[in-house]
Amino acid sequence: MELELDDDQRTLQETVRGIIAKECTPAFVRAVIEDGLDPSPWWDTMVGLYWPALAIAEDVGGLGMTWIELAILLEELGHAVDPSPYLATTTQFVPIVRRCGDAAQAARWLGGVAAGGITGALALGEHTVRATADDGGWRLDGSVAYVVDADRADEIAVVATAHDGVGVYVVERASAGAALTIDPIPVFDHTTHIAGLSLEGVVVSGDRRLGGSDLAEGIAVAVEEATLGWSVVTVGACQRILELVVDHVKQRHQFGVPIGSFQAVKHKAVDMYVAIQRARAIAQYAALTFVEDDPRRSIAVSMAKVAAGDCQEVVLRNGVQLFGGMGFTWENDLHIALRRAKLCVTMFGSTIEHRRRVARDALLGEGAA
Amino acid sequence: MKLQFPAEAEAVRAEFSAWLDANTPSVAEATVRPRSTADSPPWARRFQCAMFDAGWLLPGQPPEFGGRNASLLEQFVIEEELMRRRVYHSFNPQGLSIIAPSILMFGTPQQKATWAVPVLRGEKTAALGMSEPGAGSDLAGLRTRAVADGEGYVVNGQKVWTSGAHDSDFILAFVRTDPDVPKHKGISALIIPTATPGVTCRPFGSICSKDDHDFNEVFFDDAFVPAENLVGNLNNGWHVATGTLGEERAMLWLSNYERLDDVINNFGARVRGTELADDPLTQDWYGRLLVDAMALRLLGYQSVAKTASGHDPAEQSILKLFGSEAAHEATNRALETLGPLALDHTIDSAPYNHMNLDQFSASWFDRYCRSFAVTIAGGTSEIQRNIIAERILGLPR
Incomplete structure (x- = not known):
C-alpha cells in the first residue's frame, strides 16, 4: 500500500496552507463571527484559484483531481475554520449531481460550480418531501431539517419521493419565491450555515429532475461523500487545536518551568496527537476507496466518521483542559475550532451510530445496510 | 497514494505463500509444545531451519544469514503473510528478531558464525x-x-x-x-x-x-x-541496544495488529448468531476495535513506507502505544461482554493453531492479563508518550 502523499499532493498541501495563511486568517474568521463580515470575497478568491473545480471532471470544466486532493484542501479549510460555502458545495451538491444527474445536468451544474458561478446544497427529504408531476415539471411539498447552506446556496438539490420512487430535484433558491421558506438555525458554530427548508408547492421544470440511473445508489454514495467531508474537516479543526495547545504549553510557565515539561501535560497532548493520526489515516483510506472504487468504501466512510468523532472527543477534552482558564475565554481562538470539530458529531450520523454500523457489518453481515 | 502493494512485492508474497503451503509442519508433527520463548521444539527448529535454507527467515539478510537481500517492502509482505497465517517462523522470537540481527550488525565474523547463525538455523536459542x-x-x-x-x-x-x-x-x-x-x-x-x-x-x-x-x-x-x-x-x-532493531523495528507493530485481529475474529466467531451480536453496547466497542485495527494497519503501512524511504520512524512509538493500548482495551471488553462465558480459564478463546504461540489462543482472562505485557514491555506506554511528546511535539524535557 502506498499511503504517503506524492510530491504533487505535498506541493498542493503547501500551496493551500500558504494561501489560507494569507487570505483566511484567524482575524478574518473572527470578524465573520463577531462583526458579521461577509465571507464572499474569500469564496471569490477560492473560485479564482479553481478550488471549487478541484475534484470536478475535466470534461465539464473541472481540474479532474481526486478525493485525495479534495481531502487535502478540506483538512486545511477545517484547520482554518473556513466560513465559505466550500464544504456543502463540493462534498454535498457536487456528488449528488455527479452521481444522479445525466450528462447535460452534469455540464450545467458541475460546470457551473467549476466556473465559480454557483454554490450548492443538499437536502435529504426522501421521507419528508413529496414530488408530484406538474405540467411537464414537478411540484415539491414537504420539509427538510438541518440543511447545510440552505440559506445561501444558489442551487439546492432536494431528495424527494414521487409516485415512481425517490428522485432528486434541483431547486434554484432565488427563483423559488414564497413557496420556499428557509429558516436559518442559530448554530453554535457561527461560521457554518444550517437551515430548515419548507417547500409548499415549489415548482421545478422537468430538466431539473436529475435523470441518471440507479438513483438510490447515487444518493447513498453522495451521502457517504458528505460524511467523509465532515470527517476530514474535523481532523483539520482538531489539528489546529493541537497546534494551539502545543504552543501554549511550551510558553506557559508555572512553578518556574514550561508546563509542557510536566508528564501529565505531555501525555494528554500525546493522546490528542495519536487520536488525530488515527483519524487522518482512516480519512485518507476512505478517500482512497473513492479514488479506486474499492468495495470497502461504505464501511471505510463510517470508520472515518467514527475516528473523527473519537478524535474530537479527546482533542477537545484535553485541549481545553491543557489551556486551563485561558481555554475558557472568548478571546482564545480555541473555541472557534472547537465549535467546528464538535459540529461534526451532530451531522450525518453520530459516532455511536457509525461505530455500530461498522460492527453490524462485521457481526451481522449487513453490508452497507 | 494507492491501496495495493506494487506487483513485485505481491509476486514475492505469492512465492512465499506457495512455499508455506508446501513446507508448514502438520498438526501431527507439532504436538510437542514450547514451554517458554526459548524452548523451541524439534519440529519448530526443523521448520525454522528450512526457512533459513530457503532464504525466507530474515529476508533482508544475504543468503548466508537466512535471507535473500529482499527490499523492506518485500520483507514486509513476507512478515505480513506469516502474520496472516499465524505462523511463527521461530518459537524463539527474541533470538530471531533481536539477538541474531544484533550480532549480525555489530558482531565479528566469528561471533556471527558461532552465535547468530545457529540461532537462525534453530540450533541454539537465546x-x-x-x-x-x-x-x-x-x-x-x-x-x-x-x-x-x-x-x-x-x-x-x-x-x-x-x-x-x-x-x-x-x-x-x-x-x-x-x-x-x-x-x-x-x-x-x-x-x-x-x-x-x-x-x-x-x-x-x-x-x-x-x-x-x-x-x-x-x-x-x-x-x-x-x-x-x-x-x-x-x-x-x-548503541547496540538501540540500534539492534533497525529495520526490523518497522514491523513490530504487526504483532499488536495480530492481537487485535485475533480478538476481532475470535470474539466475532463466539458471538455471531447469538443475541450479543445484536447488542448495542457490544457493537459500540466492537466497532471501535475494528476502527483501531484498521488505523493501526494504515499507520503501520505508512511507517514501513517512511522507513523504506530512509526516514527515522519516530512513529514506532505511536504504533507501540496505540497498538498495545487498543489490544488491552479489546481484551478487557471481550472478557466483560462474554460475562460468565469467560469464567473458565482452562477454555481456550480461539481454535487451536499449531503454528501459533499457545498464549494467543489462551482463555479470555489469560489474554486480558497478557495484554498488559504489551503496554509495559519494550518501553511502557508512559515512556512512549514521553518520547512522542519530546521528539514529535517538541515539548521540553
Missing part, C-alpha cells in the same frame, strides 16, 4: 538480558558489572524479566563496563552462555499462572566471559 531490578524504564541505569580480567570479563549482578533464559543457550546481556562515565557511555554487550559457572537462571510465574514460566531472574556471580564474546566495541553497548 535470551535478552536488559532489565534489572533497578533498571527498567531507566535501562541505562543498569548496574550488572563486567570487570576486565585477563582474557575476558568477570560479571556480577542480576537481570530480571529475562524471557526464556532458563531454556536458552546464551544471553545477550548488557553490562556496565565503565562506572565512571555518564551512564549511557559505560555499557557493553556480552554474549554469556547460560552454562557458564556462576550463571543462575530462576524462572518465576507470571500474572497468568504460577506455572507460566517464561520470565527469569538471572544471577551472575563471578561469571567469567571470554573477551571474544564482547559484541561491538567496549562501552558501545547502548
